[in-house]
Structure formats: C-alpha cells, structure tokens
Amino acid sequence: MTAPAIGQSRPVPVSVSEVLPWLVGVVLFGLLLYYFIGIDEGATSVFGNTMVVHEFVHDARHFLGFPCH
Template identity: 65%
Template sequence: MSTTSAVHTPVAPITTPIVTAQVTTVALLLGTAIAALLVYYFVGVDEGAMSIFGKSMVLHELFHDGRHFLGFPCH
C-alpha cells in the first residue's frame, strides 16, 4: 500500500491595476470631497433658520431624525 501526499502550492492571484489619468483621479477626489461636505452641511449644520436656501425648513425637517441619531445638536 503506497501513500502519496499531494503538495499544494499557493497560487498568487493575477491582478491588473486600474490605470487612470491623474486629472481623472483628482476630479474624482475633488467631487467626492465636495459631495461629503454638502452632506455634512445638510445633515449636521443646516438648522433651517440660517439656511443658505432662505427661511425654508424643508431640509431641516427632512434630516431631523437622522441628525438626532448621529448626535448633532438641534434646536
């Protein structure tokens, strides 16, 4: 009776890097930063009375419960 043991060698995954132009990368990073700042403003800072969109409380009421859930002060 012969016993043979199979030897398993790990195989490195074949990966191909994503190549983009530097201008595209900068534009994506800048767009993401601007979108994040807008979300931060509307969720955490906009109180309605001092809104950049006038006296409308629509955005304040839209994000009201989320603001309390995230721990932002309100009122």
C-alpha cells in the same frame, strides 16, 4: 500581456489628472451633505426659515449625533 490567473490581481495605474475631478467632486458632495445634515438650521439655513431641509434630514442628524434641539 496575459490575463492574470484566477485569484490574482494587478494594480491598475491611474494618473492624478484622471482622479482629481472625482476627488474634488466627492469632497464637494461630502461637504454639501455635511452642511445640510449637520449645520443647515435657523440663521445659517440656505433656504431661509422654511425648515424643509432640516425636517427632511432630521433623523439622520440625530443618528449622527449632531446637536439639534
């Protein structure tokens, strides 16, 4: 097997079993981010009425267009 010449590339085969844990992890992390930035507030807050998470992500919430106050 020879190395590809400069400027050429070859696709690397990756099996589903190798990718699946990363895919699941990225989806779960994305859902957590989505929840804490967009939804975690008031009665749905994981940490109760402390508003710590809400205040921490407040600017991101407004920047992304989630309703806030």
